[in-house]
Amino acid sequence: MDSMNMRKAFDTELKRLETDLLKLGNLAQDAVMKGVWALKEQDVRLAEEVLRGDDVLDSLTGNIDAQCLQIIARFQPVALDLRTLSAILHMAVDLERIGDYGVSLAKAAKALSRERLIKPLLDIPRMAQILKEMIDTALGAFLDRSAEEARKVCLMDDQMDDIQEQIFRELLLIMMENPRTIEQATRLLFVARTLERAGDHATNLAERTIYMVTGKVEKSSAIRRPKEEE
Amino acid sequence: MPAATPKFLVRALNLHYGEHHALKNVEMDIAPKSVTAFIGPSGCGKSTFLRCLNRMNDFILGCRVEGEIKLDGMDIYAASTDVIALRRKVGMVFQRPNPFPSSIWENVAYGPRLHGIRNKTVLQEIVESSLKGAALWEEVQDKLHTPALALSGGQQQRLCIARAIAVEPEVLLMDEPTSALDPLGTARIEELVRELKERYTVVIVTHNMQQAARISDMTCFFLMGETIEMGPTQEIFTSPQDRRTEDYITGRFG
Numbered sequence: 001m002d003s004m005n006m007r008k009a010f011d012t013e014l015k016r017l018e019t020d021l022l023k024l025g026n027l028a029q030d031a032v033m034k035g036v037w038a039l040k041e042q043d044v045r046l047a048e049e050v051l052r053g054d055d056v057l058d059s060l061t062g063n064i065d066a067q068c069l070q071i072i073a074r075f076q077p078v079a080l081d082l083r084t085l086s087a088i089l090h091m092a093v094d095l096e097r098i099g100d101y102g103v104s105l106a107k108a109a110k111a112l113s114r115e116r117l118i119k120p121l122l123d124i125p126r127m128a129q130i131l132k133e134m135i136d137t138a139l140g141a142f143l144d145r146s147a148e149e150a151r152k153v154c155l156m157d158d159q160m161d162d163i164q165e166q167i168f169r170e171l172l173l174i175m176m177e178n179p180r181t182i183e184q185a186t187r188l189l190f191v192a193r194t195l196e197r198a199g200d201h202a203t204n205l206a207e208r209t210i211y212m213v214t215g216k217v218e219k220s221s222a223i224r225r226p227k228e229e230e
Numbered sequence: 231m232p233a234a235t236p237k238f239l240v241r242a243l244n245l246h247y248g249e250h251h252a253l254k255n256v257e258m259d260i261a262p263k264s265v266t267a268f269i270g271p272s273g274c275g276k277s278t279f280l281r282c283l284n285r286m287n288d289f290i291l292g293c294r295v296e297g298e299i300k301l302d303g304m305d306i307y308a309a310s311t312d313v314i315a316l317r318r319k320v321g322m323v324f325q326r327p328n329p330f331p332s333s334i335w336e337n338v339a340y341g342p343r344l345h346g347i348r349n350k351t352v353l354q355e356i357v358e359s360s361l362k363g364a365a366l367w368e369e370v371q372d373k374l375h376t377p378a379l380a381l382s383g384g385q386q387q388r389l390c391i392a393r394a395i396a397v398e399p400e401v402l403l404m405d406e407p408t409s410a411l412d413p414l415g416t417a418r419i420e421e422l423v424r425e426l427k428e429r430y431t432v433v434i435v436t437h438n439m440q441q442a443a444r445i446s447d448m449t450c451f452f453l454m455g456e457t458i459e460m461g462p463t464q465e466i467f468t469s470p471q472d473r474r475t476e477d478y479i480t481g482r483f484g
Binding site for chain 2: 006
């Protein structure tokens with residue numbers, strides 16, 4: 001194979017891999033959104049759908065991993081090609097993890113499905129909505145090879161942290177007022193924490209994309225607002 | 231690379247073959263005791279440049295060199311330069327193994343003898359240490375007086391390296407030294423190159439980019455007679471700065 005045909009073959013394989021990564025992104029997003037929806041609407045069937053879906057997510061992740069290794073072995077990519085494959089390998093792991101968080105959300109939804117909720121859930125769905133946008137923006141930035149788009153994701157993560165903090169304060173008040181709410185409130189704190197963690201993984205997606213595009217390691221902390229002294 | 235005094239310092243080097251401007255304003259520092267690889271498409275000037283480093287281009291009719299190349303601070307194109315002494319300091323290994331049609335022993339002893347060493351014991355020591363240095367001793371110590379041409383291609387190439395290091399050079403220039411070898415022979419030479427840099431400055435031209443990536447400390451990309459980008463090999467192959475380097479190493483042209 002001459003180098004031009006080799007290039008074509010490589011590009012075809014890479015396209016396929018990118019399609020799979022997007023598919024994985026959609027599945028992970030779905031898991032989180034459905035998990036949170038199941039919690040809010042106390043919909044056990046929806047929660048179970050998320051639990052069943054996790055196997056598909058895992059096997060797709062394994063598939064992407066195997067494809068990456070195949071391409072590396074066969075084409076010995078360098079430069080942007082190599083950074084792209086490295087980004088895909090890492091991003092698949094982050095997306096798979098976000099999917100796992102969807103599973104924990106679904107489990108929380110099942111646990112709380114028969115209880116009267118101590119408050120209408122507003123902030124938790126908002127976090128899920130921001131997470132969805134983070135993943136969309138990160139994957140869009142990846143496809144467009146745009147570091148600038150990717151940097152926006154890091155800023156969104158600040159919002160996630162703010163809302164989590166707000167949820168914490170609110171639930172704390174509710175618990176102080178009525179200790180019988182502690183069990184449920186603690187679960188809801190875990191839910192907020194889970195979404196915040198998922199946000200961190202979405203930030204990783206963006207960091208991987210920035211490295212892929214620029215070849216330089218850029219920590220999101222450099223883009224985000226400075227952390228307050230604790 | 232640390233900012234050690236460069237072994238070679240090249241400034242504003244231009245080379246013409248008659249009308250053809252083959253090297254354009256090449257500037258380069260080559261660090262001592264390191265491996266520097268030149269990559270680039272055919273006809274980009276990398277071999278031509280390599281041959282400037284020990285004035286092998288002097289043999290080519292109509293070849294004109296301007297600019298300066300300093301080896302340890304001495305201008306090698308100065309009128310006062312002893313070209314024979316220069317080539318002793320800067321040895322060369324070619325694309326195809328080219329042993330002389332004589333015995334293994336004679337091949338290695340040839341250079342030192344040319345430089346006036348006659349004592350048989352001394353010559354024997356040089357032959358042994360050179361063959362060891364070229365990682366060939368173990369394989370040939372029992373047949374030093376058999377014809378060199380009976381060796382395999384990979385062994386012949388290592389013999390040529392032994393021949394080159396027998397005159398105690400400081401620099402080894404290698405022009406695609408593995409392009410005529412099988413993968414095993416290639417692997418032996420690559421391993422050897424990594425060992426050689428302990429004692430010599432190695433400059434290697436290669437068409438095999440993975441080879442450059444595997445064995446060199448610095449990589450320089452040539453295109454149409456110009457040096458486009460030179461840097462630590464690790465950076466050239468993960469994050470090249472110039473679009474043309476990126477396009478070449480990822481197979482978009484060339």
